[in-house]
Amino acid sequence: TMNRVKETSKFTTINSKDVVKLRLQSDNNFEPISIPFLLNQIVKRSPNHLALASKSDGSYEWKTLTYAEYKEKIYHMAKVFIKLGLQERGCVSIIGFNCAEWFISALATIHAGGIVSGIYSTSSSEAVHNILHSTKSDIVVVMDEIQMQKVASVKHKLPNLKSIIQVHGPFLDLKIDYYRWSDLENISVRDLDQQLQNRLNNILVNECCTYVHTSGTTGIPKSTMLNHDNILWTTQNFAKLNRLEYEREVFVSYLPLNHIVGKLIDIFVSIYTAASVYFADKNALKGTLMNTLREVRPTFFVGVPRVYEKIYEKISTVDINGEVGQYKMMLGLDRCKVRIVGASPIELYVKEFFAKLDLNLTDAYGLSECGAISIGDVLLKQPSSGVGRIFSGVEVKISNPNEFGHGEICCRGRNVMMGYLNNRVETNEAIDEDGWFHTGDIGYLDENQIIYITGRIKELLITSGGENIPRPHIESLVKSELPFISQAFLVGDKRKYLTILLTIKTEADSVTGALTDDLELPVKLWLQELGLNYTKLSEILDSESTELIHDSIQQEIDRVNKKVISNAQKIQKFAILPHDFSMQTGELGPTLKLKRFFVLEKYNQLIEKSWGKMANF
DSSP: OTTBOOOOSOSOOSOTTOBOOOOTTTOOSSOOOOHHHHHHHHHHHOTTSEEEEEOOTTOOSOEEEEHHHHHHHHHHHHHHHHHTTOOTTOEEEEESSOOHHHHHHHHHHHHTTOEEEEEOTTOOHHHHHHHHHHTTEEEEEESSHHHHHHHHHHGGGOTTOOEEEEOSSOOOOOSSOOEEHHHHHTSOOGGGHHHHHHHHHHOBTTBEEEEEEEOOTTSSOEEEEEEHHHHHHHHHHHHHHTTOOTTTOEEEEOSOTTSHHHIIIIIIIHHHTTOEEEEOOTTGGGTTHHHHHHHHOOSEEEEOHHHHHHHHHHHTTSOOTTOHHHHHHHHTOTTOSEEEEOSSOOOHHHHHHHHHTTOOEEEEEEEGGGEEEEEOOTTOOSOOSSOOEEOTTOEEEEESOOTTSOEEEEEESTTSOSEETTOHHHHHHHBOTTOOEEEEEEEEEOTTOBEEEEEESSOEEEOTTOOEEEHHHHHHHHHHHOTTEEEEEEEOTTSSSEEEEEEEOEEEOTTTOOEEEEEOHHHHHHHHHTTOOOOBHHHHHTOTTHHHHHHHHHHHHHHHHHHSSSGGGSEEEEEEOSSOOOTTTTSBOTTOOBOHHHHHHHTHHHHHHHHHTTTTO
């Protein structure tokens, strides 16, 4: 009874209790199976194989779990969650860094017929509230006291939230009731055996089992609904394409598990291949990852561009001189057969540097909404700027191509999501009536079916750390805080942090519409507050009082930074442009739509300059 698929004719839904039709016609290489079925198979075959290894703060010892112990903990917690109020098709949200308890909570939720939802640990308490509210979470699991305080501050606005669990101490004395994970590990839940069994029997392969929250363009996240087949079809394909070997793989888990990449690979690909997963510590991305890599020596590694850039910055100055083996050892990558780079595009020079070390980077391209679409050829020796060959079983087409064959990348297949939770409008925009998912990425296919990405339609910006930034949302925040600003233009694609380019409001010629040097009233009022009686833009640009003006703008930017939902969305630098944007000067198109590529090219040197001052960031 473990792999039931319920009949339906619908391919999409926005209701978390619904099922969808599986697109078996595009690929039937893998039988549709459920996550509990997969875990069961693996535990039967490899009960004593090392599954998870973790270190507690400051300790040198790895605490390990075998696959049999892992399953036992999952089944125990599934019963605990039922006891604490997890309804069938209800939701458990998890906030915090990667650890064994994260995996166990996620899988326990799915085994109990629930839906798991991960929340960025950098989220503000408001962002945490929004997700707990929109998913109607029954339970929230927080990893530490920092996340606990966010939940505690919004609990009164969450009538649906039944239980809160904190995993790692310190445990603060708060005004709210919460459970400690260690206490729950020891409570008796034998009386719930039958109830868990009933829930397992009710699981359907084509119903939702996880939400992945994506940056909505407006700043309000959308929740992508994925079912067992979305996840496991992609998992099996991924393992096969990367030639992963059963019981032979070692992974390091550090990428955020609320992201599709972290969740898919660290939790599901690892189980499918009976891999051993070692947890990096919570400061991995701040610099400790290298130590973990050296100690664990993974056989397979996935990084966002920033991780590879950091390695590149550390050792690119060193003369390699044929001592390649030594460098691989030093990086902890001497056993690593596959090194994937995903989340955002990586510069070709970084790829070429790793190729010199005989550590080719393999591109992977995908989105929350459709898992993985393409993956580079693991055996490809020559670095290219493409993002890999299309997954077998995924159909890809370029929609409305121009004369060069560039257009929107669309895909269809068993990897495509069910829909966005309770969001019919965006679901219909994303998936058309023929089942094509529109990625919002512009690109083309070459004759070998390799995908190249040249830009994004949707105004999302992706930093080199792989964080999605809703550009229009932040630009409009800046405009609302700085009344003397006409245009705010956010730069940060493939960069380590965000810079904002600002234009000052000036009067336009009433006849020609051309911009003049005369400042508009709000600008003059702002300058008067600073004790400056300027009336012309040129006076600001040539001012002796630059520092005064900059400090005033910086104060306003600090205000904006308090309103954004994560650190990655904070603006680190700004620059004032020599004039406003207009059609005459080329930044605006005929419909006054901003020509982003043009602005980036025209002001490239200014952008580079505004960067350099904080090169050590």
